[in-house]
Amino acid sequence: MTDTEFMDRAEALLKAVETCCDHINDESDADVDNQRMGGMVTLTFANKTQIIINLQKPLHEVWMAAKSGGYHFHWVQDQWMDTKGQGEFFEGLTRNASTQAGMALIFQA
Known part of the structure; x- marks a missing residue:
């Protein structure tokens, strides 16, 4: 994968996360604050726990740091x-965000 292909795919992922947060906040009682700074999105839940998603451009990876640990x-x-081998990104984000929010949340591409 070229650097340009990585950035296109990674940017689409970050935008999908932001869009999901907007839908979750509009359609449920969840309060998921999302802040984007460059290649990083920080999700903050009502209980002040966070999930941080950031791009690792040199490695062509997306990293997620959650209360349960770090994922590449x-x-x-x-x-x-x-x-x-722990599965697909949005499955992992859904699982971790639901646990940290204390309610079922759905993130998808």
């Missing part, structure tokens, strides 16, 4: 997959 994702067969 690499583009494989048209999706962002965990480098340690």
Whole structure:
């Protein structure tokens, strides 16, 4: 994958996360604040816990730091997959965000 391809795919991922947060806030009682600074999105939940998603351009990876730990994702067969075999990015984000928010949340591409 070229640097340009990585950035296009990674930017689409970050925009999808932001869009999901907007939908979650509009359609539920959840309060998920999302702030974007360059290649990083910080999600802050009502209980003040956070999930941080950032781009690792030299590695062509997307990293997610959640209360449960850190995860690295690499583009494989048209999706962002965990480098340690723990599944797809949006599945992991949904699981971690739901746990941290204390309610079911759905994130998808």
